[in-house]
Amino acid sequence: MKREKKIIVGISVGDLNGIGPEIIIKTYEDTRMLELNTPVIFASGKTMQFFKNHLNSKISFFNIDNADKVVHGKVNVVNVWKEPVKIEFGRANTKIGEYAIRSLKAATKALKEGSVDVLVTAPINKHNIQSKDFNFPGHTDYLAKELEGKSLMFMVSDNLRVGLLTDHVPLKDASNHINEELINSKLNIVLKSLKQDFGIPKPKVAVLAVNPHAGDSGVIGKEDDEVLRPTIEKIKNKGELVYGPYSADSFFGSNTYKSFDAVVASYHDQGLIPFKTLAFGEGVNYTAGLGRVRTSPDHGTAYEIAGKGEANETSFKRAIYTAIEIFRNRQEYRHYSKNPLKKVTK
Structure with missing residues (x-):
């Protein structure tokens, strides 16, 4: 029996002063997740190590220079930046917003190039991401431009x-x-x-x-x-x-x-x-209408609990499950669209 391809999930880290890194770490502390998919976090090894230590987590990260070097069975981290980042939990900070966008842009590039199969985005602060180089209300509008589709928040x-x-x-x-x-x-x-x-x-x-x-x-x-x-x-x-x-x-x-x-x-x-x-x-925000699959949790940065170890990862984990399910459904849909008789005899 042919084994199903393990799906590579690209993850943008979101606002580092919010709960994004925490819910990512809590999701992949459950090692069973690595049987379902291979994660690629776009951030930096040093930054993710900071959050690991802060949360007293036992998670292990595997640092890579680009998503083409992904290793299955590992929680991969692409080093989008190498300098240390000052984390101030619960504070809206434009510099932190810049890191969120660097992560998003790198993850989107990997998605477009096919280095990752789907994109799951951790929450951002729509205010501190605004700049001369990034003038979008949020993820959805940016991805509609980059992935050349008519998007719909679903x-x-x-x-x-x-x-x-x-x-x-x-x-x-x-x-x-x-x-x-x-x-x-x-x-x-x-x-x-x-x-x-x-x-x-x-x-x-x-x-x-x-x-x-x-x-x-x-x-x-x-x-x-x-x-x-x-x-x-x-x-x-x-x-x-x-x-x-x-x-x-x-x-x-x-x-x-x-x-x-x-x-x-x-x-x-x-x-x-x-x-x-x-x-x-328990809900998931899915950007329908694009040529690629992107999901996110149904909540924001939750500054009020950032850094306290209280964040619930359920919605983020469901965002991963949903992205994988949609990716597979699309493959099946394309297959049977090309071979309609096979569906009848399936």
Whole structure:
């Protein structure tokens, strides 16, 4: 029986003053993880050794100069920098932001070159990463540019998947961004991702309304009747199972979401508040729509507990599992797309 290829997971270290290095170390202290994948952390051996000592961890790191020299069965660390870094737990620091971006850029380069199979990103501080050379709201927008795709923030857990029509835009501007082109683009990404990334051949998707009570027939806004509803109908007429717009206030509380394979929210907090209420600490942020697989945990830098050894690695570990699952699903999807008869006789 042919053994499955061990997937190489590239890991950007995130904000060093936050909990990123801690959750990475706690994840790979469980040596069983090395049976499932081979990690490559983009940071420096000295920096990771500092965190190992601080946490009194027994983890062992294997230092390499580039990801092409990865050794399976080891927790590999690519030396992106060699100088010592001053760590001040819980402090937002622009210099630390620079290291986070150096790690991200090196990991993304390795992903593009195929030295790593998937990318899992530890949390960053969106404020201290901003510079003349890096002017993106966060990971998602940067990776969309680098990996040349139309991205979608897709929050996923065992029984809940939430995508967003608009993500990191001010609430006052969200409805101005929602038009037929955007809706088509985002829903096409969701539908394709559910098919190729999650193995759902005929996905069923719900779309949440922009306005309270879906606009109440235009009394509380016209966007739902004039933009969302007709666009959804056009997509349905193409044979896709897309429904809505649904009033968002009762959608999750009534468990209606359980009848769908994914839910698409109109704006950031409309989707992420219920998602994080139902799945916080166990959910995964997946960037759908790109040619490569990237996931991250569903939380931020958690400065308030950084350095205290209290961080929970569950979401980060799930981000790794999800990246591996999606990578394999994509391989299978491509295989059977080229050989459709094989799926029938499988």
